Amino acid sequence: QSALTQPPSASGSPGQSVTISCTGTSSDVGNYDYVSWYQQYPGKAPKLMIYEVTKRPSGVPDRFFGSKSGNTASLTVSGLQAEDEADYYCSSYAGSNVGVFGGGTKLTVL
Amino acid sequence: QVQLVESGGDVVQPGRSLRLSCAASGFTFSGYAMHWVRQAPGKGLEWVAVISYDGGSEFYADSVKGRFSISRDNSKNTLYLQMNSLRVEDTAVYYCAKSGTRIAAYSWYFDLWGRGTLVTVSS
Numbered sequence: 604q605s606a607l608t609q610p611p612s613a614s615g616s617p618g619q620s621v622t623i624s625c626t627g628t629s630s631d632v633g634n635y636d637y638v639s640w641y642q643q644y645p646g647k648a649p650k651l652m653i654y655e656v657t658k659r660p661s662g663v664p665d666r667f668f669g670s671k672s673g674n675t676a677s678l679t680v681s682g683l684q685a686e687d688e689a690d691y692y693c694s695s696y697a698g699s700n701v702g703v704f705g706g707g708t709k710l711t712v713l
Numbered sequence: 714q715v716q717l718v719e720s721g722g723d724v725v726q727p728g729r730s731l732r733l734s735c736a737a738s739g740f741t742f743s744g745y746a747m748h749w750v751r752q753a754p755g756k757g758l759e760w761v762a763v764i765s766y767d768g769g770s771e772f773y774a775d776s777v778k779g780r781f782s783i784s785r786d787n788s789k790n791t792l793y794l795q796m797n798s799l800r801v802e803d804t805a806v807y808y809c810a811k812s813g814t815r816i817a818a819y820s821w822y823f824d825l826w827g828r829g830t831l832v833t834v835s836s
């Protein structure tokens with residue numbers, strides 16, 4: 604149950620696109636299409652942004668896009684807005700009814 | 714109103730026990746698996762435990778296995794986390810989170826979160 608690897612920080616200017624990576628192994632990210640992404644503002648609960656690699660829950664803007672290649676999943680935020688500034692966490696199923704999170708990425712809108 | 718509300722967080726000494734509760738409302742609680750996820754101060758999220766929709770199966774992270782126990786009372790729409798032999802490293806905000814499915818392994822994600830309850834383990 605080792606944590607997934609995310610870059611500690613990412614940044615972009617308003618209107619630009621930014622991609623956050625989430626690297627696991629062939630036992631988690633690479634073996635299941637059960638990767639999800641969460642947005643968390645300081646002092647607040649996380650919010651589901653992407654599930655099953657690419658699906659967006661109702662209400663999440665289509666500026667948020669999820670993808671996966673091999674053992675690495677990615678979250679792309681296009682048309683960056685000030686409100687996108689938050690911490691983002693990936694999560695993956697790791698088999699045998701256990702899961703794992705990434706260490707989190709702080710997204711800064713310049 | 715669809716929501717989860719945690720309670721029971723406190724300051725406790727190492728080695729002691731604590732039970733957290735999570736009251737669910739606004740959805741069919743008995744139809745979904747439920748998780749506990751924790752976040753140490755200034756740190757990232759850590760998955761703790763999951764229980765199936767009917768309470769028939771439960772699974773734990775290695776870091777809490779043998780010390781923590783997850784349970785649910787579907788008649789009360791409430792999820793629990795019994796924490797025994799607490800350690801300083803268990804200090805965290807504990808969130809309950811709803812699975813999107815009846816059995817968590819059918820699709821692993823958390824589509825509703827509570828606001829969390831703080832557990833501090835300190836002598």
